[in-house]
Amino acid sequence: MTSTTQKHPKGLYVLFATEMWERFNYYGMRAILVLFLTKALLFDKVFASQVYGSYTGLVYLTPLLGGYIADRYWGNNRSIIAGGLVMAIGEFVLFFCGHFYENAALAMPLFYIGLGCMIAGNGFFKPNISSMVGQLYAKGDSRIDASYTIFYMGINTGGAIGPFVCGFFGDTGKSGDFKWAFFAGGVAMLLSVITQIVFQKKYLVNADGQSIGEAPKDAPAWFQKIPVMVGFLFLISLVTIALVYIDIKVVSYLFWLLLACIILIAVIIFSDKSLDIIQKKKVAVLFTVSFFVIFFWSAFEQAGASLTYFASENTQRDLGFFVVPASFFQSLNSLFVVTLAPLVAWVWIKLGKAKREPSSPFKMAMGLMLLALGYLWIATGVNGVGTGVKVSMIWLIGMYMMHTFGELCLSPIGLAIFNKLAPIKFASLLMAVWFTANAFANKLAGVFSALYPENGKVTSFAGYQISNLHEFFMFFVFMAGIASIILFLISNKLKNLMTH
Numbered sequence: 142m143t144s145t146t147q148k149h150p151k152g153l154y155v156l157f158a159t160e161m162w163e164r165f166n167y168y169g170m171r172a173i174l175v176l177f178l179t180k181a182l183l184f185d186k187v188f189a190s191q192v193y194g195s196y197t198g199l200v201y202l203t204p205l206l207g208g209y210i211a212d213r214y215w216g217n218n219r220s221i222i223a224g225g226l227v228m229a230i231g232e233f234v235l236f237f238c239g240h241f242y243e244n245a246a247l248a249m250p251l252f253y254i255g256l257g258c259m260i261a262g263n264g265f266f267k268p269n270i271s272s273m274v275g276q277l278y279a280k281g282d283s284r285i286d287a288s289y290t291i292f293y294m295g296i297n298t299g300g301a302i303g304p305f306v307c308g309f310f311g312d313t314g315k316s317g318d319f320k321w322a323f324f325a326g327g328v329a330m331l332l333s334v335i336t337q338i339v340f341q342k343k344y345l346v347n348a349d350g351q352s353i354g355e356a357p358k359d360a361p362a363w364f365q366k367i368p369v370m371v372g373f374l375f376l377i378s379l380v381t382i383a384l385v386y387i388d389i390k391v392v393s394y395l396f397w398l399l400l401a402c403i404i405l406i407a408v409i410i411f412s413d414k415s416l417d418i419i420q421k422k423k424v425a426v427l428f429t430v431s432f433f434v435i436f437f438w439s440a441f442e443q444a445g446a447s448l449t450y451f452a453s454e455n456t457q458r459d460l461g462f463f464v465v466p467a468s469f470f471q472s473l474n475s476l477f478v479v480t481l482a483p484l485v486a487w488v489w490i491k492l493g494k495a496k497r498e499p500s501s502p503f504k505m506a507m508g509l510m511l512l513a514l515g516y517l518w519i520a521t522g523v524n525g526v527g528t529g530v531k532v533s534m535i536w537l538i539g540m541y542m543m544h545t546f547g548e549l550c551l552s553p554i555g556l557a558i559f560n561k562l563a564p565i566k567f568a569s570l571l572m573a574v575w576f577t578a579n580a581f582a583n584k585l586a587g588v589f590s591a592l593y594p595e596n597g598k599v600t601s602f603a604g605y606q607i608s609n610l611h612e613f614f615m616f617f618v619f620m621a622g623i624a625s626i627i628l629f630l631i632s633n634k635l636k637n638l639m640t641h
């Protein structure tokens with residue numbers, strides 16, 4: 142995080158707005174997803190957790206394809222618009238699913254089609270919008286770091302407003318209202334696409350004034366024709382609908398697929414003769430870091446699943462004059478990012494001036510420790526509290542604040558070291574490793590959320606037994622805490638490998 146006071150190209154604010162509306166759509170929908178599943182479609186929490194894991198896991202996998210197609214054939218602009226429209230279609234299909242929620246024969250197919258479109262669309266949107274930010278500047282421009290900080294604010298402005306608006310219209314206590322959350326998400330997604338279409342020609346230009354995000358010159362023209370693009374997106378959507386359906390209903394293959402992706406990428410990079418040993422050591426650091434972020438995000442992303450059950454059932458939300466919808470709590474992380482990021486940036490700058498700024502791996506270990514402390518806080522809040530008893534919302538709010546401090550230590554730094562350490566030749570492939578780690582973590586988040594205890598049922602994971610909320614939250618304390626300590630211990634070694 143660096144100073145954000147310099148002047149930036151107008152294009153940055155176009156990308157800010159486009160991404161803000163898209164994240165509104167994504168996080169707004171996610172805020173009510175498990176509530177819709179358990180209260181309208183009447184799934185049990187275990188199944189709803191699996192759906193959440195499969196969906197969000199695949200959401201982080203498709204950017205591999207969307208990034209590849211954009212780099213070689215479509216360019217970023219086209220891919221963003223195409224992906225955005227597919228996501229909007231997904232939201233509107235989910236709207237109809239929510240409308241016909243009582244008719245399972247109709248609602249279920251609509252549900253998988255909607256999810257599949259969201260997954261496919263996100264794959265074309267997300268990697269491309271992020272990579273456009275850096276293209277606005279000349280190579281080595283000192284404003285690039287700050288531009289990503291501003292962009293991260295756009296992400297989280299959308300992430301904060303989406304759950305409020307979608308929760309307000311959809312999470313009303315009436316099962317028939319959930320559809321309005323999907324509708325609001327769809328409208329936000331259309332606003333994102335319109336922003337991009339209206340402003341891209343004029344403002345999305347590089348330091349020399351040339352348009353960015355165009356298709357590569359040597360890309361085959363036939364593949365850019367609209368009917369061909371539509372056909373291709375239709376095909377990809379069919380595949381993602383099948384992928385999400387199979388992982389949820391038939392056989393859970395996603396972990397294996399992700400593992401295969403990681404191994405394949407590792408083999409490609411480590412067997413490459415043109416990389417020297419120092420470069421390979423740096424790549425090894427990136428793989429190690431990716432491994433540790435799995436522990437972070439799998440606990441962090443409970444937000445959209447088990448922590449929403451907790452908000453819904455175990456949190457006192459009645460303020461007397463207003464009952465806070467459970468979905469609103471999913472705004473907290475983004476709200477805290479927007480308010481706390483300047484503080485974290487200030488701390489790093491202060492420490493930097495005193496020549497005591499921690500290394501990147503050390504900061505990431507701190508992120509994991511803060512995550513563990515957040516869970517320790519909420520575990521304390523529910524200690525000895527019987528099932529069905531509601532605790533103060535201060536526990537959830539405090540936990541989200543600590544989690545956000547953790548995110549601010551880990552997430553921007555993780556991305557930055559990928560940019561810094563990846564050999565140019567493998568920059569995209571290594572970015573894919575980061576996304577795959579996120580996918581793995583989100584899928585795992587669904588598995589962990591399924592451990593949520595209720596009605597005296599005992600669940601267990603790797604020998605750890607969970608029979609109440611305290612034990613459930615302590616699971617994350619142990620997992621993130623142990624990962625953090627190991628990362629602290631090896632952080633010096635990683636730092637040496639990085640700075641060779």
Ligand code: GLN
Binds near residue numbers: 164296438552579
């Ligand atoms: N909240 C951020 C976003 O939505 C980062 C999420 C992540 O990297 N897992 O882009």
